[in-house]
Amino acid sequence: MTNDEIVSVLNGLVETCxxxxxxxxxxxxxxxxxxxxxxxxxxxxxxxxxxxxLQALVRAYGxxxxxxxxxxxxxxRRWIDIKALITGKDDRAVLEECERGxxxxxxxxxxxxxxxxxxxxxxxxxxxxxxxxxxxxQVRSLRDQYR
Numbered sequence: 001m002t003n004d005e006i007v008s009v010l011n012g013l014v015e016t017c018x019x020x021x022x023x024x025x026x027x028x029x030x031x032x033x034x035x036x037x038x039x040x041x042x043x044x045x046x047x048x049x050x051x052x053x054l055q056a057l058v059r060a061y062g063x064x065x066x067x068x069x070x071x072x073x074x075x076x077r078r079w080i081d082i083k084a085l086i087t088g089k090d091d092r093a094v095l096e097e098c099e100r101g102x103x104x105x106x107x108x109x110x111x112x113x114x115x116x117x118x119x120x121x122x123x124x125x126x127x128x129x130x131x132x133x134x135x136x137x138q139v140r141s142l143r144d145q146y147r
Contacts, residue, residue, distance in 0.1 A: 001115065001116050001117065001118070003061045003062050003063070004063070005115075006061045006063075006117065006118065006121060007058050007061050007062070007063030009112050009115055009117065010054050010057050010058045010061070010063070010065075010121070011054075011058055011063065011065065011066040012108065012112065013054050013108060013109065013112055013125065013128070014051050014054045014055055014058065014065060014066040015066055016104075016105050016108040016109070017047045017048070017050045017051035017054065017128075018047070018048075018051050018066070019101075019105075020043075020044075020047035020101070020102070020105055020132075020135075021044045021045075021047040021048045021051065022044075023098065023101045024040045024041070024043040024044035024047060024098070025040070025041070025044045027040040027094050027095075027097075027098045028040035028041045028044065030094050031091050031094050032090070032091055033091050036091055036094070036095070036142065039138070039142070040098070043135055046131065046135070050128050050131065053124060053128070054124070054128075055067075057121060057124060061121075090146075091146055092143060092146035092147065095139055095142050095143035095146055096143055098139050098143075099136065099139045099140050099143055102132065102135050102136040102139050103136060105132045105135070105136070106129075106132055106133060106136055109125065109128065109129040109132050110129070112125050112129075113125055113126060113129060
């Protein structure tokens with residue numbers, strides 16, 4: 001893989017993380033349960049930290065890190081849809097929409113891991129992927145508690 005290809009994959013994941021940060025913050029604003037607000041806020045912070053880590057890798061490979069959400073991406077559009085769907089909805093609906101957003105993040109990371117990444121980059125992406133899977137599972141578990 002060339003450095004440009006690595007940077008492209010990493011910047012795609014930066015966008016995913018930024019979209020996740022925005023999405024979790026939206027969910028925190030719209031949830032009524034204070035425990036959910038705290039959970040979503042913490043997950044947003046985790047996404048922001050993951051984006052920073054990926055941006056550092058982008059720089060290490062000679063690229064310019066993405067600093068915004070992916071205005072044109074399907075993930076960003078999905079989070080916008082989520083915001084529209086959960087406004088005024090109950091916590092279960094917030095969790096259901098959040099789970100859909102996290103499923104998209106799982107897909108983004110899976111696609112990145114299918115690429116021939118350098119081992120040092122793969123290790124970071126794999127570690128973050130495990131966190132994304134954990135987020136998805138926690139959201140699903142919380143959703144099931146609200147059924």
